[in-house]
Amino acid sequence: MHIEVDPNKCVYCKTCEMVCSYVKTKEFKPSSSLIRIFREDVSNLGAHVCKQCKEAECVKACRYGALKQGEKIVMLDRKKCVNCGRCYVACPYHAIWEVNGKAMKCDVCLACIKYCPRFAIKVDSNDPKS
Amino acid sequence: MILRVDLVSGKIEKGELPKDYREKYLGGNGYGVVELYKHLKEDPLIFAAGGMDGTIIPTANITGVFGISPLTGFLGESYFKGHFGTEMMFAGYEIIFIKGESKRPVFLHIDGDNVSIEDAREVWGKDAWKTEDHFKYRFGERVEVASIGIAGENKVKFACITHGYGRQAGRTGMGCLMGQKKLKAIVIRGNKPVKTANDERLFGKILELDKLAEGEGTEKYRVYGTPGGLKHLNESGALPTRNWQQASFEKAENITGEEMKHYWKHDISCFSCPIACGKLTSSRKYRVKEEGPEYETIYALGSNCGIDDFNTIIEANELCDTFGIDTITTGNLIALAFELGEKGIIKDKELVFGNGDKELGLIKQIASRTGLGAEMADGIVPFAKKYKALKYAMQVKGMEPGGFHPNSLPAYALSIAIDVRGADHQRAGAYGIDLAFCDEQRFSIKGKARQVKESEDYYTLFDSLGLCKFARKVYNVDLMAELWSLVTGKKVSAKELKEKAAKIYDIEKAINIKLGWKESDDSLPERVTSMPLPDDPVKGRYIKQKDFEIMKKEYYAARGWAKGVPKVKL
Numbered sequence: 001m002h003i004e005v006d007p008n009k010c011v012y013c014k015t016c017e018m019v020c021s022y023v024k025t026k027e028f029k030p031s032s033s034l035i036r037i038f039r040e041d042v043s044n045l046g047a048h049v050c051k052q053c054k055e056a057e058c059v060k061a062c063r064y065g066a067l068k069q070g071e072k073i074v075m076l077d078r079k080k081c082v083n084c085g086r087c088y089v090a091c092p093y094h095a096i097w098e099v100n101g102k103a104m105k106c107d108v109c110l111a112c113i114k115y116c117p118r119f120a121i122k123v124d125s126n127d128p129k130s
Numbered sequence: 131m132i133l134r135v136d137l138v139s140g141k142i143e144k145g146e147l148p149k150d151y152r153e154k155y156l157g158g159n160g161y162g163v164v165e166l167y168k169h170l171k172e173d174p175l176i177f178a179a180g181g182m183d184g185t186i187i188p189t190a191n192i193t194g195v196f197g198i199s200p201l202t203g204f205l206g207e208s209y210f211k212g213h214f215g216t217e218m219m220f221a222g223y224e225i226i227f228i229k230g231e232s233k234r235p236v237f238l239h240i241d242g243d244n245v246s247i248e249d250a251r252e253v254w255g256k257d258a259w260k261t262e263d264h265f266k267y268r269f270g271e272r273v274e275v276a277s278i279g280i281a282g283e284n285k286v287k288f289a290c291i292t293h294g295y296g297r298q299a300g301r302t303g304m305g306c307l308m309g310q311k312k313l314k315a316i317v318i319r320g321n322k323p324v325k326t327a328n329d330e331r332l333f334g335k336i337l338e339l340d341k342l343a344e345g346e347g348t349e350k351y352r353v354y355g356t357p358g359g360l361k362h363l364n365e366s367g368a369l370p371t372r373n374w375q376q377a378s379f380e381k382a383e384n385i386t387g388e389e390m391k392h393y394w395k396h397d398i399s400c401f402s403c404p405i406a407c408g409k410l411t412s413s414r415k416y417r418v419k420e421e422g423p424e425y426e427t428i429y430a431l432g433s434n435c436g437i438d439d440f441n442t443i444i445e446a447n448e449l450c451d452t453f454g455i456d457t458i459t460t461g462n463l464i465a466l467a468f469e470l471g472e473k474g475i476i477k478d479k480e481l482v483f484g485n486g487d488k489e490l491g492l493i494k495q496i497a498s499r500t501g502l503g504a505e506m507a508d509g510i511v512p513f514a515k516k517y518k519a520l521k522y523a524m525q526v527k528g529m530e531p532g533g534f535h536p537n538s539l540p541a542y543a544l545s546i547a548i549d550v551r552g553a554d555h556q557r558a559g560a561y562g563i564d565l566a567f568c569d570e571q572r573f574s575i576k577g578k579a580r581q582v583k584e585s586e587d588y589y590t591l592f593d594s595l596g597l598c599k600f601a602r603k604v605y606n607v608d609l610m611a612e613l614w615s616l617v618t619g620k621k622v623s624a625k626e627l628k629e630k631a632a633k634i635y636d637i638e639k640a641i642n643i644k645l646g647w648k649e650s651d652d653s654l655p656e657r658v659t660s661m662p663l664p665d666d667p668v669k670g671r672y673i674k675q676k677d678f679e680i681m682k683k684e685y686y687a688a689r690g691w692a693k694g695v696p697k698v699k700l
Contacts, residue, residue: 008396011397011398011399011406011408012398012399013399013400013401013402013403013404013406014213014401014402015186015340015402015404018186018402019186019336021323022186022329022333026329027323027325027329028184028185028186028323028324028325028326028329029220029321029322029323029324030220031220031320031321032323036272038271038272039271039294039295040266040271041259041263041295042259042295042296042410042419042420042421043395043396043410043419045396115336115337115340117340117343117344117404118397118404118406
């Protein structure tokens with residue numbers, strides 16, 4: 001299961017980014033949000049957010065055992081992370097970032113869903129590769 | 131922090147905001163005018179973020195642009211929403227102060243603490259959207275860009291600054307000022323948090339505020355965007371038509387917000403805003419996809435030019451946006467040209483109301499300063515003077531009013547005349563004062579001057595705190611005071627906020643006085659004081675000069691200005 005943003009409903013207000021950064025780091029700072037909305041041109045919207053892959057590239061890339069394949073989501077143990085940067089490069093969805101000196105990714109806490117004014121975010125239980 | 135950039139020497143300085151700034155001037159509008167007042171001789175271009183920008187408060191995302199207006203010669207200020215002001219806050223700068231004129235095209239690149247002036251020859255000559263595409267490709271899709279199109283490069287006097295593919299600082303020609311400085315764009319990205327005094331309590335209020343912002347008060351904007359009000363304005367005799375000769379348009383049903391739904395593709399909002407009044411539309415005829423058109427664009431390039439084809443309006447809006455010119459001024463200039471053509475003053479058979487192709491051609495000519503466009507590109511006053519037609523030109527201080535016919539709206543008429551930046555609808559929204567009445571009181575002048583003053587102060591608070599005026603039915607002054615107390619940690623009352631707003635307005639006026647303002651500059655166009663409207667339900671209405679003088683006196687008295695001159699102490 002993972003967070004999925006519907007680009008047809010999303011209005012690019014970035015409320016989810018503010019909520020996410022506050023819930024995770026207690027700061028209003030979109031650059032440490034774990035969901036990132038982007039606008040490529042006039043009409044193309046999209047979001048970078050962890051897809052919780054069943055065979056995750058980030059888990060394969062991690063050499064320190066910080067990233068592990070959990071039952072439903074990919075688990076991250078920040079204590080083990082040394083910020084080597086391999087997972088940032090490995091993720092095909094650009095959905096794992098350095099936040100406050102270590103890697104951080106979406107853990108499906110659902111705060112963004114609660115606060116989205118346009119109900120554009122939902123939980124999707126399909127694996128992106130399948 | 132204040133970022134000071136000198137484009138001549140290339141010097142970049144960062145300084146702390148003076149201690150009393152936040153308390154006295156709030157942000158946005160307040161910061162912009164006080165900096166301009168202090169440094170007027172340097173002819174600067176100032177970007178200021180609203181006081182609440184970057185907090186999670188719904189609709190707080192305004193950016194103000196300030197300078198001496200190339201169009202009016204008085205105070206130039208214009209606001210745009212979107213994601214730029216908030217990004218300024220995330221980069222840590224409340225004010226960006228730019229002075230001097232560069233010799234070669236440059237852009238300002240701000241990546242958090244790293245600030246540099248870089249060569250922009252690569253994008254010089256590109257339109258505003260392509261410039262934005264270029265920088266997003268080059269620096270990543272998360273940068274925010276404010277740029278000028280070719281109109282700004284060509285120093286068209288009413289060029290605008292474009293941000294986010296369709297958010298414009300349109301009025302008073304701030305894009306021309308950027309063009310004069312050879313500053314093609316500002317590219318910004320921030321990576322710092324915005325701290326308030328009560329993060330947790332603010333966060334706890336968000337769902338409640340969001341609910342308010344999604345309530346009945348904003349329904350019109352959410353569903354139809356700004357054109358939602360067009361039908362009502364047409365029915366109540368306030369829709370400017372055929373260069374302001376009429377106040378209702380017989381084909382108005384073709385250009386309403388309801389009609390725009392047929393072209394609608396997607397909603398777009400600004401930072402932290404649940405309203406999402408931005409409507410992406412597309413026209414198959416011209417194969418364009420764009421944001422808007424807004425109500426003001428529809429009146430200026432539609433009814434005011436006698437045009438009822440929505441495809442043409444969408445295309446005209448797209449051309450104005452990409453070239454970077456103000457749609458209101460452009461529409462009014464074209465409407466004037468059409469009227470002069472019909473009256474035989476300009477010898478051109480194509481200049482007739484309703485000629486959409488000619489309108490599109492003229493927009494291109496204005497942006498590139500060719501043909502008739504070369505005469506129009508300096509603004510409405512030089513253009514009208516050339517053809518000895520100043521009496522047909524609808525303008526105050528060289529700028530044209532927003533789309534509400536002042537002949538049937540006395541408070542609005544007063545507000546455009548006394549407005550510091552020229553005829554304008556956004557500094558007081560005074561049309562609302564008149565249109566609140568459905569009876570004869572709408573046309574009465576009693577008590578209107580006082581209401582205009584109150585309304586101006588209220589709108590100044592929106593511009594200073596960074597909130598959007600479309601949420602005016604959400605935020606009353608009490609709620610603003612409550613939120614501002616939470617943000618700053620210092621208790622402030624609604625009354626105190628209003629007093630601060632009045633002081634900010636005094637500084638704006640003082641800037642105009644420094645720039646050579648005379649009492650005769652606060653006057654109405656001839657068309658408002660001498661042309662009775664021809665159509666129902668406002669037949670025969672116009673503003674009598676005598677009535678206007680009474681209102682003006684009352685207004686100055688309400689502000690405490692002797693002969694229109696305030697006493698300013700910083």
